[in-house]
Amino acid sequence: MTVLEVRGISKSFDGVQAVRDVSFAVNRGEILGFLGPNGAGKTTTIRMIIGIIQPDRGEIQFTLDGGSGEVDKERIGYLPEERGLYADAKVLDTLVYLAGLKGLSRSEARRRALSWLERFDLAEWARRKIEQLSKGMQQKIQFIAAVIHRPDLLVLDEPFSGLDPVNQDLFKEIIRELKDEGVAILLSSHQMNRVEELCDRIFLIHCGRRVLYGDLSEIKEAHGEHIVRLRYAGDASFLRTNQRIKNLRISGDWATFVLAKGVEPDAFIRNIPRELVIREIAVERPPLHDIFVAVVKGGENGTP
Secondary structure, rough: OOEEEEEEEEEEEEOOEEEEEEEEEEOOOOOOEEEEOOOOOHHHHHHHHHHOOOEEEEEEEEEEOOOOOOHHHHHEEEEEEOOOOOOOHHHHHHHHHHHOOOOOOHHHHHHHHHHHHEEEEEEEEOEEHHOOOHHHHHHHHHHHHOOOOOOEEEEOOOOOOOOOHHHHHHHHHHHHHHOOOOOOOEEOOOOOHHHHHOOOOOEEEEEEEEEEEEHHHHHHHHOOOEEEEEEEEEEOOOHOOOOEEEEEEEEEEEEEEEEEOOOOHHHHOOOOOEEEEEEEEEEEEOOOOHHHHHHHHOOOOOOO
16 A cells, blocks of 8 residues: 655755656555665655655645545654754653654653663663764664654655664664564665665656666666676686676686676576586676666666
């Protein structure tokens, strides 16, 4: 079921068009990666979705419990890229206050806040001031504030900022749990590896316009040839002279290359001569990072 539907929204500031006729949807139990270079229109779009600013044209529809209407802010969770906490307030007081703004009673807000602080290993910091927390700890508090009321739509803007690898993994685990519980998640991040790990579909905005939108696996299949990484023994002349590969790089007993368009990995592997013994092999599509760069720079299938 679609939770958020954005239809043809546009927004201008002082005659400069920041967002142009953007449309997409986020479904229940789905993570949609919302990507784009700096200045592409991501923040403006997010602010329109959560109701901070209104679009000049188009509409944003929120669907819940069989009914549709304007965005209900109490059913949205938002983790902003910028810090938005009161530095001299105490952690628990902050979470209880913010949860109250989303409709929770004080007792229920306190119970949930303590439970989340325990989950994030921050229970002992409950009565400390926000200013005493590290950047990563503050990011955890903002995340708790975004999910404490169990939103139907969760908007995450650079959620992994300031986190070490251990806590990035914890965030990924919790984001997946929320998805499994049916939360619709809009995830904006410049960390392409995290997007690949988490997202079902992606939306790429550039110069205020949509340039890519769809299933992540289908986009990767449509934008680039197969990349092969091969550890071998024996005679490598087959690789050096083969017209079906390009960008060959050999280092020691490792070879990395790209299969030419239309060359299927299975057929290529079956034709490797016995003189070239395969020790290890990995075949994959180009990483999302490469697709992102190619599209933004106007590469193959990517001219805005």
